[in-house]
Amino acid sequence: MNIDFQGIPRVQLGYLPTPLERASNLTRALGGPQVWFKRDDLIGLGLGGNKVRKLEFLLADALTKGADTVVTTGAAQSNHARITAAAARKLGLRVVLVLRGAPDTPRQGNLLLDDLTGANVRLVRWATPAERDELLIQVAEEVEAEGGRPYIIPLGGSNGLGALGYVVAAQELQAQARQQRLNVTCVITSSSSGGTQGGLALGAKLFGAPFAIWGISADLRSEPLQQMVIGVIAEAARLLGCPTLEAKELTVFDDYVGPGYGIVTRETGAAIRLVAETEGIFLDPVYTGKAMAGLIDLVKKGTLGPGQTVIFLHTGGTPALFAYQKELSESKW
Numbered sequence: 001m002n003i004d005f006q007g008i009p010r011v012q013l014g015y016l017p018t019p020l021e022r023a024s025n026l027t028r029a030l031g032g033p034q035v036w037f038k039r040d041d042l043i044g045l046g047l048g049g050n051k052v053r054k055l056e057f058l059l060a061d062a063l064t065k066g067a068d069t070v071v072t073t074g075a076a077q078s079n080h081a082r083i084t085a086a087a088a089r090k091l092g093l094r095v096v097l098v099l100r101g102a103p104d105t106p107r108q109g110n111l112l113l114d115d116l117t118g119a120n121v122r123l124v125r126w127a128t129p130a131e132r133d134e135l136l137i138q139v140a141e142e143v144e145a146e147g148g149r150p151y152i153i154p155l156g157g158s159n160g161l162g163a164l165g166y167v168v169a170a171q172e173l174q175a176q177a178r179q180q181r182l183n184v185t186c187v188i189t190s191s192s193s194g195g196t197q198g199g200l201a202l203g204a205k206l207f208g209a210p211f212a213i214w215g216i217s218a219d220l221r222s223e224p225l226q227q228m229v230i231g232v233i234a235e236a237a238r239l240l241g242c243p244t245l246e247a248k249e250l251t252v253f254d255d256y257v258g259p260g261y262g263i264v265t266r267e268t269g270a271a272i273r274l275v276a277e278t279e280g281i282f283l284d285p286v287y288t289g290k291a292m293a294g295l296i297d298l299v300k301k302g303t304l305g306p307g308q309t310v311i312f313l314h315t316g317g318t319p320a321l322f323a324y325q326k327e328l329s330e331s332k333w
C-alpha cells in the first residue's frame with residue numbers, strides 16, 4: 001500500500017502508531033520525572049525497531065527506481081541490517097549485507113536473523129567510513145554486472161529520505177502526548193547515524209511540538225554527532241522544502257558512550273536490568289541501554305526532576321541482547 005507524505009512515495013511496513021506507554025514503576029524507582037516509553041520496538045516487522053520507519057521511505061524509493069537488490073552496511077550486530085533484510089524480503093527484493101566483522105563471527109542475535117532471511121551476508125573489515133562506502137559501491141557494481149539493479153542504503157538508513165520516517169513520527173508522538181494531556185519536557189533517544197534524532201527534531205519544529213529532542217550518543221563525541229545530525233536534517237528539509245535547523249537547536253550528550261561503540265558499560269548493564277525488573281521491557285546493549293543510562297544519570301544530577309515528563313524512545317535492538325550474553329551476565333553486580 002502506498003501512502004504519500006507531501007508527495008514522497010512511502011510503503012507501509014510498520015504497525016502505526018506504536019504504543020505510548022506509561023512507566024509507573026520505573027518512575028517510582030527513579031523518584032524523578034514521569035517516564036513514558038514510545039514503543040518503536042513494537043513496530044512489528046522483523047522484530048521491530050527504528051529502522052522500519054526509515055525503510056518505509058527508502059524502500060519505496062528503491063521500488064520506484066526499479067531496484068531488485070538492496071545493498072546496505074553496518075556492524076556485525078547491526079539492527080539496521082536485520083530490519084533492512086526483513087523489509088526487503090517482504091517486498092520481494094534481494095539483499096546483500098556488507099557487515100564489519102571477522103568471517104567466523106558467531107551467528108547469534110541479529111546475525112542469525114540476517115541469515116534466516118536468506119540475505120547474502122559478507123563479513124568484511126574496513127578502516128574508515130570512506131573505505132566502507134567504497135565497498136558498498138563495489139558490491140553494487142557486482143550486482144549490476146550480474147544483471148541486477150542495486151539500491152544502496154547508507155549506514156543506519158540515515159539520509160534525508162530515511163529521516164522522513166521520524167519527521168512523521170514526531171507528528172504521531174505529538175498527537176499521542178496531546179491525547180494523554182502530557183506536558184513533555186523532552187524526548188530522549190539513542191543517536192548514532194543521526195536519522196532518528198534528526199527526523200524527530202525537524203518534525204517537532206515543523207509541527208510545532210512543544211518538546212525538545214535529546215540525543216544520547218552510542219559512539220561519537222557530541223560535536224561530530226551534532227554535525228552529522230544537522231547534515232541529515234538539512235537533506236530532509238530540502239526534500240520537504242522547509243527551513244532547516246541550526247546546530248545550537250540540537251541537544252546531544254556524549255557522556256554515556258564509555259570505552260566505545262558496542263562496549264557495555266557498568267551503567268548500561270544496570271539500566272537494562274532496572275527497566276527489565278520494573279517494567280518487563282527489554283532494552284538493548286548498544287543503543288537503548290546507553291540512552292537509558294543517560295536518562296537515569298540526568299535524573300540523578302537533577303537535570304530532570306519531579307513534575308517533568310520525559311518520553312523515552314525505545315528504538316529496538318533487543319535481538320542484540322543474545323549476542324552479549326557474557327557482558328550482560330557480568331553486569332550483575
Ligand SMILES: Cc1ncc(COP(=O)(O)O)c(C=O)c1O
Nearest residue numbers: 079192193194195196287315317
Ligand atoms: C536500536 C537502535 N537504536 C538507535 C539507533 C540510532 O539511530 P540513528 O542511527 O538513526 O541515530 C540505532 C541505529 O543503528 C539502533 O539500531
